[in-house]
Amino acid sequence: MILPRYDRRCGWYEQLDSVSDFPEITTDTHVDVLVIGAGFVGCAAARRMAENRPDAQVLLIDAIKVGQGASGRNSGFVIDQPHKRDLESHDETLKQKIVRLNRVAVEYLETQIERYGINCHWSHAGKYQAAVGPRGEQHLAHYESLLNKGGETYHCLSKAEMRDVFGTDFYSAAIHTPGGALMQPAALMRGLADNMPKNVQVAERTAVQAITRTSQGFEVRTGKARIQCRQLILGTNIFTAELGFMRDRILPIMTFASMTAPLNDEQMQRYGGRLDWGITPADHGGTTLRMTQDRRLIVRNSYRYAHDYNTPQELIPTIAARHREAFDQRYPQLNDVAFEYTWGGASGLSANFETYFGELEQNIFASCCDQSVGAARGTISGMMLADMAAGLKTDLLRDMQQVSGNPSRLPPRPLLRIGVPLRLAYERFKSRSEV
Known part of the structure; x- marks a missing residue:
């Protein structure tokens, strides 16, 4: 299995003044929801699940430090306008839904930045x-x-x-x-992780080695522990294939x-x-x-x-x-x-430029194939995966399902x-x- 690793080259991460530390999971743990991958999808999913189910225990884990992965390495655009290929759709209603979803993501991120005073050079520069x-x-x-x-x-x-x-x-x-915003992505990811709701635990350097379905849900094996959970949300980007899903699609x-x-x-x-x-x-x-x-x-x-x-x-x-x-x-x-x-x-x-969003298997939820627009798309995807996992039926979730497809x-x-x-x-x- 190939795991994420950090090369100490990313300028966004390397210029951070100080970085908090979330301890690795080293003892067997039971939680209600396990979110794998602390990027845009994972952070949004963990927070939204905590908001949807304040009594649930949510665990957010990452194989490396938060902000070192793909979400902390992008160019810092949070777009509202869809990518050119999405704009080329002949379905104007579909394009309007994509823009609406992106703008909800921008607002959701901005709300947290303002509430917690996250210093990530956020601006509505367009x-x-x-x-x-x-x-x-x-x-x-x-x-x-x-x-x-x-x-x-x-x-x-x-x-x-x-x-x-x-x-x-x-x-x-x-x-x-x-529309849209600019930001310092590694600083934003650190700020989001540092200010999670009380019922969300964050763990770094906790790489998943295997996922097994059990009668009670899932057993997830890491290097030093086993995590029991009822539901899984995957915010693992290209590494989703290494966990056994979407192998021939991403x-x-x-x-x-x-x-x-x-x-x-x-x-x-x-x-x-x-x-x-x-x-x-x-x-x-x-x-x-x-x-x-x-x-x-x-x-x-x-x-x-x-x-x-x-x-x-x-x-x-x-x-x-x-x-x-x-x-x-x-x-x-x-x-x-x-x-x-x-x-x-x-x-x-994906080969056909389609994104994936939904339930891969019973109680395993994922968003894949972001088509290089991960900040807004990842955020709204994580939010809506949490809504889906919580059994909520909303207009935003319906729109998210309609703008997503089946990667070939x-x-x-x-x-x-x-x-x-x-x-x-x-x-x-x-x-x-x-x-």
Whole structure:
């Protein structure tokens, strides 16, 4: 069994001032609900279950430290607008439900941030989508038409506005959508875990080795203990396959990011743009770019088939060189600004771009195949899994079921090891002008 591991490279996590410690489960334990995986899905599911059933004992466990996994490694976007493929659906009602669910997730997270004073650089900065040249502009025009069709608010930036916000003339066109938020993901995950309801116990470094069904529910074996529970909620992302579920449905794809050191005052003058914004590329294969509230620029591009689920350290220099090239193209005036961190983070895709949400088996609930939009999607999925497990029937749960699908079966893994890298290389070649 492959388990999550931490490589001490993720810039979001490494810059945290201090991190609390949740002890490993070392003695046999009985709980009502066990939530495996303390990312966006798991944290939302544990909290919501505690809210739904305040008398229930809920245990939230993670194989590593909270914030070190995929949820703490993303680019810090909490989107309200669905991904472009969801926007392309011909069912306007379905798209409206996706947006509604995402906005509920944003509000749910913001409520906790305000209530507990979580310092995670949360802001309603919205999101930019930008193009570099003709290929990207074509994608951006299509995106604009979809926004118009859905009656969504947006703003097309002029060249002067792009220069004022981004500090670069590199982009040829950009659209700003005002919904959604930006944040520091590792800080958010730590804050959520640190402020769980009283009937939620959190445990770190508690990796699951086996799950067995019993007459009373389940026995979950970890490295040092056995956990008895009545219900299981899986927030295990791509590692769901390692637990024996969705083995031939989840395609683990890793993307990489590099983060600079904070810009000093003189470098900020040369930069000339604003703080606290984020760009996603109009072309799927392009580059994501962020400027944080604390003056760090982040570049994200490059993909690999994560058949081993974790980040091969020998790839880091090559990836960092690609990020350097993309950075220098955008900010030649900042060639003395060094990257401080380079890391990878994996998400779960499916061959037909469908997400999974529901009851895998009796009393085993899961959300898989987030399609790289895990912050909002993961949060609302965790909330609704808890509602489903608690036997609640709500409009949000019904909408969640309607916008979810059935991920198609993947080819055998030996074929994926050959085919996926070739496809990723082809997509990178097609999108080379936008990287």
